[in-house]
Amino acid sequence: MNEKILLFIPGYNCENQITRVLNQIDSEISKYIDEIIMVNNISSDKTEERVIEFIKQNSQIPLKLLRNTENYGLGGSHKVAFNYAINNNFNYVIVLHGDDQGNIQDLLPVLKNEVYKKYDCCLGARFAKGAKLNGYSKFRTFGNRVYNILFSLVVRKRIYDLGSGLNMYNVNMLKNRFYTKFPDKLTFNYCMILASNYYKHNISFFPISWREDDQVSNVKMFSQAINVLGMLFGYFTKRGNFITSELRENPKAEYTAKVICEGRTSDGE
Structure with missing residues (x-):
């Protein structure tokens, strides 16, 4: 039985990057992907228009554009996709x-060698051996490494990373929807790491390339x-x-999310 694989691309105000991300999905990557959903989190720029243009120009790609019913945050968009x-x-x-900081090509070894079949989730790591960081400040690198140690x-x-922009999950680990009460914000992935520990998920990290050039960060670092x-303290004391x-x-x-536009369906119709 062949695995059915969904590619989920979350995006918010990434009109300058989203087409570059969609262009990462070349013929080699496409061999492993059955369907792609781009989940627009109520962007106020032209992110949605860029995706619609891409779908019209590449109608052979099984890409579906979804628009969240409201701005759920990055964590909320994950919940839309996981439920889907x-x-x-x-x-x-x-x-x-969808902000073009990660590169899906870094996942190819995991797909080709079927590494993902051995784990509940394979997580991209910006700070693992072999990873490449471009344009990432030394201050943020230091901060991330400290938090990696604490976790x-x-x-x-x-x-090796608390939440990069390239990950792969076995849907079986998600079926009890343990993630529903997690924060809808950027800290969603931090909770996913802690939950994987609590539920004894088998996780693996793989090195990725990561760059920052024209992206706009939504992270308020101090808060x-x-x-x-x-x-982390809450989990340490209460598990x-x-x-x-x-x-x-x-x-x-x-x-919930509404389908705005779609290319061919995953069954080729």
Whole structure:
């Protein structure tokens, strides 16, 4: 039985980058992908128009543009995509951020060698051996490395990245939707790391290339640093009670998105 793989591209105000990201999906990558969803998180720029243009010019690609019902945040967009993968019987979901900082080509060795079959999730790591950073400040590099060490101490496993823009998940690990109460913000991935420890998911890290040039960061470093420390302390002291607690500022009953445009369907119709 062949695996059914979904590629999920979250995006918010990335009109200058999204076409470059979509162009990363070449013939070699396409061999492994059954469907692509670009989830637009209510962008206020021309992100959506750029995706529609791409679909019209590349109608042979099984690409579907979804628009969130409201601005859910990056974590909320993940929930839309994870739920989509579960509801549509995908076996794996790949996450590639729409701001063109990561490169999906870095995932090819994982796909070609079928490494992903051995793990619940394969996570791209900007700070693993063999990774390449371009335009990333020394200050942010240092900060990330410190937090990687802190998380490693708490989960008792070497953590090489807390949340890059290129990851791959086995949908089986997502089916109980443990992620629903996680923050809808950028800290969603931090909770995913802690949850993988609590639920004993088998995770692996692979080196990626990462660059910053014309991207606009949505990270408020100081406030996020404080929030992450609080999150780590909460898990360290409460473990399961923390992971299963309500961690959203504004809990939602559901996360929905509307299909705006699509190329060919995943079954070739």
